[in-house]
Amino acid sequence: MFFLYKGISLVIQPRSFYARDTVEVARDVLGKKLIRVLAGQQLEAIIVETEAYRHADDPASHAYRGKTKRTEVMFGPVGHAYVYFIYGNWYCLNVVARDHDQPAGAVLIRAVEPLTGIAFMQKKRNTQSLTLLTNGPGKLTQALQITKRQNGIDMTKKGQLYITDTGKQDLQIAKTGRIGISQARDMHWRFYIQGNPWVSR
DNA sequence: CACCCGATTATCT
DNA sequence: GATAATCGGGTGT
Numbered sequence: 226m227f228f229l230y231k232g233i234s235l236v237i238q239p240r241s242f243y244a245r246d247t248v249e250v251a252r253d254v255l256g257k258k259l260i261r262v263l264a265g266q267q268l269e270a271i272i273v274e275t276e277a278y279r280h281a282d283d284p285a286s287h288a289y290r291g292k293t294k295r296t297e298v299m300f301g302p303v304g305h306a307y308v309y310f311i312y313g314n315w316y317c318l319n320v321v322a323r324d325h326d327q328p329a330g331a332v333l334i335r336a337v338e339p340l341t342g343i344a345f346m347q348k349k350r351n352t353q354s355l356t357l358l359t360n361g362p363g364k365l366t367q368a369l370q371i372t373k374r375q376n377g378i379d380m381t382k383k384g385q386l387y388i389t390d391t392g393k394q395d396l397q398i399a400k401t402g403r404i405g406i407s408q409a410r411d412m413h414w415r416f417y418i419q420g421n422p423w424v425s426r
Numbered sequence: 427c428a429c430c431c432g433a434t435t436a437t438c439t
Numbered sequence: 440g441a442t443a444a445t446c447g448g449g450t451g452t
Contacts, residue, residue, distance in 0.1 A: 276433070285433070295448060312434045313445025319433085333433055363434050405433050425434095 236390045240381045243303035243322040247330035250322035251277035252400075252416045256393040259337055261369040262385050268342035268369050270359060271391065274335040274417035274424050276403045278319070280327055284408040288329035299329040304381040307331045308366070308373055315363030316372050320380055320388065335362045335404070335415070336423040337369075360423040 261268040278286040288299045298307040307319040323330030337359045346358050346368035359365040380387045397419035402410045417424045
């Protein structure tokens with residue numbers, strides 16, 4: 226468990242990490258560190274829950290019916306951020322990931338464990354609770370101030386939003402069906418670190 | 427241009 | 440456990 230983990234690692238996840246099957250990346254990106262850099266504020270969090278969304282074999286994916294203006298990032302270079310707006314209020318953060326022979330795919334980041342900048346996140350989320358801070362895809366983007374402005378940015382480069390390794394291995398990982406979808410519920414492409422308090426459900 | 431609805435959340439019961 | 444809130448994207452007219 227990462228609770229209040231303070232380890233340091235500045236090693237950025239290389240682009241090759243994301244150039245693999247989307248489902249594998251969804252599992253392997255658990256335990257990595259998400260870093261959001263704002264003016265005078267650095268926010269850090271550990272990725273603890275994810276879901277894979279693929280292409281032609283995945284009716285639940287935004288990319289299922291082909292490329293549109295909204296989903297074009299899913300068809301672009303791996304390692305970039307795909308951010309979309311949902312339910313009139315919320316943004317969801319994905320990292321583009323797919324195997325070499327696939328045209329589109331992304332990993333939805335569903336929950337993170339907050340590490341640094343917690344007071345800032347509490348302000349943005351209007352709660353003191355550590356778990357309610359980032360235990361959902363729309364919650365963590367609000368805490369980390371991620372919106373459509375971050376759509377398409379390269380998360381394999383040090384900048385306003387990127388992902389680094391933490392050196393953590395041998396995590397206990399659980400696998401279930403994805404949340405909030407009506408189709409393809411039998412595909413078990415949701416992953417989370419077993420027992421972590423930020424799991425969204 | 428109208429319609430439908432969603433990879434959610436907060437706030438109830 | 441159920442439901443309202445809220446609005447942009449996608450589709451078809």
